[in-house]
Amino acid sequence: MPQAVSKVRSATADEIRQAALEQFAQSGYEATTMRDIAASVGIKAASLYNHFDSKEEILWDLTRSAMRDLDANRDDALARLAPAAVPRVKLAAFVSAHVDFHAERRHQAVLVNSQLGSLSQAHHRKAVALRDAYENSLRTIIDAGVASGEFTVSDVQVATLAILQMGTGVSFWFRPDGRLRIDQVCAEYVKLALAIVRHEIQ
Amino acid sequence: MPQAVSKVRSATADEIRQAALEQFAQSGYEATTMRDIAASVGIKAASLYNHFDSKEEILWDLTRSAMRDLDANRDDALARLAPAAVPRVKLAAFVSAHVDFHAERRHQAVLVNSQLGSLSQAHHRKAVALRDAYENSLRTIIDAGVASGEFTVSDVQVATLAILQMGTGVSFWFRPDGRLRIDQVCAEYVKLALAIVRHEIQ
DNA sequence: GTCTATATATCGATAGAC
């Protein structure tokens, strides 16, 4: 196995990523300073530039990783299904994975859902393309359910966005010590998604 | 009628509000400078301080107004109903008003949904209280529908947040020149909300 | 109520010693 090509695979770089992720998600990119990030890691701001070329590069590194993780999370969930799984099963797996990610990895989720506007123009375009592809993968499932007569949806695009956005919202209120466990939250949202596509339950 | 008490009711102050609202919503509070706002109005940054004491005061003014408008928008919609309207009718009116606001006044909506964290601690607390009250007013409607047997909801809190958040999301994608008119979007979301509370349609 | 000028602070980023 070839060694990682970049300096950014050091242990310190990972500490920087973790600190930056938490603060970007909590306070926002613009309100977070390089000095803030450095202090969390226990170094000075100038030392950050031994690991990343700029503040924006840290944001892009985190954003790209988060979106790749989100894709991988969905792919894993769908890959566990039988190849011929019906749309109802695929939709349930997608929504459960989506909600689980937004509850379990809320810093990454919040970053992707509120800090894309701070990226450079070039990076912003790439991020939006990834987001559109993710949205499309859900729409494809709903389309299949409509085509098979399993789902009844008056507007596929609105249903797609509604299901995604209600799940995305979980990252803003879920707390591990709250009333509902993650698996209960996922199960609730699966029910709501199936209701939205008018899948007759039971 | 007594005259408005504050200097902040001048025409220039209103221009400042409009410019700040657009830029805070589009670029974020931290990324927007007083020079940016002033330039939009056609004055210098120092002149802004003849109308507002600080940048944060502008944000709070806009936030408070937006949340009051959101409340008034809901109150107007509910007041138009018969006093004895059933929960289904109240829910439909709430969701329609909620979505209409988030489509029609997207700058205000985006501000309330993404810039509260930039408020001072005292103002942030007040904003969160207003947001909680708004959320509660929807939960009360759903509770009534569950109590009357009209709705079937396995978790009222999750259903409340899901309905609010999918409607809130409209402010991020709706465009006046898009495929769907506002009234069509509202009608779609009313259907989705009724499906979520398992109200049997037709 | 607007302006110019400026105070004061802090930002991202760099230079160079160790």
Next chain:
DNA sequence: GTCTATCGATATATAGAC
């Protein structure tokens, strides 16, 4: 790879002339 020192730009906000 870390540090101290600092650069140059820019932030919010104020002072005072007009």
